Amino acid sequence: MEAAVGVIMRVPGLFIIDYWWQHDRYKSLPHSMELGEILNCVITNLVLLHGFLLLLLPLRHVQALYTHFVSGALIFSCHIVSSYYIDVETNKIVTAEDDPYFLRRQIAMFVFHGCLGGLISFFLKGPWLFVTPVFAVYIIPVMARLANLPVDTLPFFQNFCDAITGFNVLLYITYQIPTIVDCAKLAYMDALTVTEVHGLGTLFILLWNKLFVPTHFALFWLIEFFVKLIGSIYQVERLAWGDEWYLILLTTISSICASPVTLVATSVTVAYLSFFILCSTRAYLQGFSAFFHDNPMHSGWTEGLTLILLSFQTGLMEMKMPARMAVMTIILFIVLSSLLQSMLEIAEPVVLALSASRSRNLWRHFRALSLCFSLLIFPLYLTRVLSAVFPIDFWMMVVLSSCTLTSVQVLDLLVVHSLFLYDSVRFEPWENLDDIVYYTRAVTKVLEFFVAIFVVGMGLWESTSGKWNLVNASILLIHCYFNVWQRLQTGWRSFLLRREAAKKAKSLPSATNEQLSQLDDVCSICFGSMRAACVTPCQHYFHRTCLRKWLYVQDKCPLCHSVVTLHPTEDINSTQNEQQRTGERDMMHDAPAQ
Numbered sequence: 001m002e003a004a005v006g007v008i009m010r011v012p013g014l015f016i017i018d019y020w021w022q023h024d025r026y027k028s029l030p031h032s033m034e035l036g037e038i039l040n041c042v043i044t045n046l047v048l049l050h051g052f053l054l055l056l057l058p059l060r061h062v063q064a065l066y067t068h069f070v071s072g073a074l075i076f077s078c079h080i081v082s083s084y085y086i087d088v089e090t091n092k093i094v095t096a097e098d099d100p101y102f103l104r105r106q107i108a109m110f111v112f113h114g115c116l117g118g119l120i121s122f123f124l125k126g127p128w129l130f131v132t133p134v135f136a137v138y139i140i141p142v143m144a145r146l147a148n149l150p151v152d153t154l155p156f157f158q159n160f161c162d163a164i165t166g167f168n169v170l171l172y173i174t175y176q177i178p179t180i181v182d183c184a185k186l187a188y189m190d191a192l193t194v195t196e197v198h199g200l201g202t203l204f205i206l207l208w209n210k211l212f213v214p215t216h217f218a219l220f221w222l223i224e225f226f227v228k229l230i231g232s233i234y235q236v237e238r239l240a241w242g243d244e245w246y247l248i249l250l251t252t253i254s255s256i257c258a259s260p261v262t263l264v265a266t267s268v269t270v271a272y273l274s275f276f277i278l279c280s281t282r283a284y285l286q287g288f289s290a291f292f293h294d295n296p297m298h299s300g301w302t303e304g305l306t307l308i309l310l311s312f313q314t315g316l317m318e319m320k321m322p323a324r325m326a327v328m329t330i331i332l333f334i335v336l337s338s339l340l341q342s343m344l345e346i347a348e349p350v351v352l353a354l355s356a357s358r359s360r361n362l363w364r365h366f367r368a369l370s371l372c373f374s375l376l377i378f379p380l381y382l383t384r385v386l387s388a389v390f391p392i393d394f395w396m397m398v399v400l401s402s403c404t405l406t407s408v409q410v411l412d413l414l415v416v417h418s419l420f421l422y423d424s425v426r427f428e429p430w431e432n433l434d435d436i437v438y439y440t441r442a443v444t445k446v447l448e449f450f451v452a453i454f455v456v457g458m459g460l461w462e463s464t465s466g467k468w469n470l471v472n473a474s475i476l477l478i479h480c481y482f483n484v485w486q487r488l489q490t491g492w493r494s495f496l497l498r499r500e501a502a503k504k505a506k507s508l509p510s511a512t513n514e515q516l517s518q519l520d521d522v523c524s525i526c527f528g529s530m531r532a533a534c535v536t537p538c539q540h541y542f543h544r545t546c547l548r549k550w551l552y553v554q555d556k557c558p559l560c561h562s563v564v565t566l567h568p569t570e571d572i573n574s575t576q577n578e579q580q581r582t583g584e585r586d587m588m589h590d591a592p593a594q
Ligand SMILES: [Zn+2]
Pocket: 523, 524, 525, 526, 527, 528, 542, 543, 546
C-alpha cells in the first residue's frame, strides 16, 4: 500500500522532467539579460528541480512538497474567487436591499474563505502558527460589504488582501529557508560521506537506483499511452477498431517516444511485457509452477535494451512523425524477433525432452506442438507484412532474414521431434536416427551461418558506400566474432569430435558369441539384451551404436571411466572386422521385437 502511494506520488516527477525536455529545454539558459527572460529561466529551472526532488527525496519530504503545492493552489484559488466576487458585487445594478440573494451570497463567501483559510493553516502547520490564520484574509471584503461600505471601496480591500497574502507567503518562505538549507546541507554531507567511504561510483549507483525505478517508468508510460491513445482515437474521428487498430497503436507508441524519459519508459514497458510473455510461454509448456523460473537471459531486459539502443542509434527522438513511426515499426519488429527467438529457446529443451522421454501424454504434445507451429507461422507472417510495407534495402534484408531464421529453427526442431516420435512407434531401435538428427541440425546451422556471413557482407558493402561510423564498425566486429567465428569453431569442433567418435566405435573389436553367452548381461547404456556387441579396451561390452552415441558426448567408458582409444588392431584385420560387423547388423535386424 505504502509502496503504491510512493509510486503514485513520485511519477509526476517524471512528467515534469519529460515536459521540460520536450518544451522548456531551451529556456533553462537565459538568452539575454532582460529581467523577464532571467525570471522565466529561474522558474523553469525551479520546476525542473522539483521534478528531480519528487524522485529523489525521502517519501515524507515528498509529502511535504505536495502539501505545499496544494496550499499554493488553494491560496491562488482564494485570490481568483475573491476577484470574481468583487466583480460580481461592483457590477450589480440592484441595491443590496432589493437583492434577495445578497445575504446568502455573503455568507457563502464568508464560509468559503474561512474554510479555505483554515485548510491552508492546517496544511502549513508548524511554529509559524501565528502567521497562518492570516490566510483567511479574503474575508475582509465580505465583511466590508456586509458593513454596507460603498462598492467602490471593494477593489481597494482586494488589493490590500493580495498584499497581505503576498507578504505572508514571503514571510513563510523566509521562515522555511533555514530548514531547506539544513536539508540540503544534510544531503550534501551524506553524499560526501558516501563518496569518501565508497567512492564516486557508489554515489552514482545510489542516485541511479533512485532515479531509475522500473515501476515508476512503467506507470508513467501507461498513463502517457492511454492519454495519447484517446487523443489519436479522437483524431481519427471514426472509432475504427477494424483494420486500422494497429496503425492507431503504432502511432500512439511512436508519438510517445519524443524524449529520453519516454524512451526509457517505453523500454521498461517492453521489458516487462517481454518478461510476462516469456513467463507465460514457460507456464504454457510446463505448467504454472514454471512461471517464475529464473533465467537472466529470459528476464525481458534483452528486449528492452535492444529497443533503447536501436532508438538512440537511429535518432528516433528527433524524427518527425511519419518517419518516426516507420522506424519505430522496424525497431519493434526487431525486438519481436528477439522475443520469438527467446520463446524458441524456452520451447526447444521442453520439446526435445518430450521426444526423448517418449511421453504418450497427448496434452503435453499438443501444447508443445501448438507453440512450435505458431512460432513457425508468426515470423513468416510478420516478414511478409513488413516486406509488403517497406522497401527492401540491405539492412531490411538483414532484419527480415534473422526473423525468418527463427522459423527455420522451429522447422528443424519439429523435424527432429517427429523423427523421435517415429522412432518411438517403431518396433526396433532405429540405428541411423542419431545421424539423421545430426544432419538435420547441421543443415540449420549452415543456414544460420550463411545468414551471418550475409550480414557481414552487407556491412562491408555498406562501408564502401560511405555510410560508415564507429558504431557500425563495432557492431560488425562483435557480430563477426560471435556469429561467424564462434559458430564456425563450434561447428567444426563438433564435426571433428563426431568423426573421431564414429571412428573409435568402428575400430573396436566385436564380441564373439561365446563371450556374449558367457557374459549373459544387458547393454548398460540402453539396458537392451545383447545379441551383438563390441568390446572396449577395458573389457566392457556395449551395443556398438549405443557406445558411438555415448562417445559423441564424452570419450570415457560409461562403466569404468577409462579413456576409450582408437583400437590399434584395426588396420591389420579390418577386413575381418568388416565382415563381423555386417554379421552383427544382420543379427540385430533379425532380432524379434521385445
Ligand atoms: Zn545398447
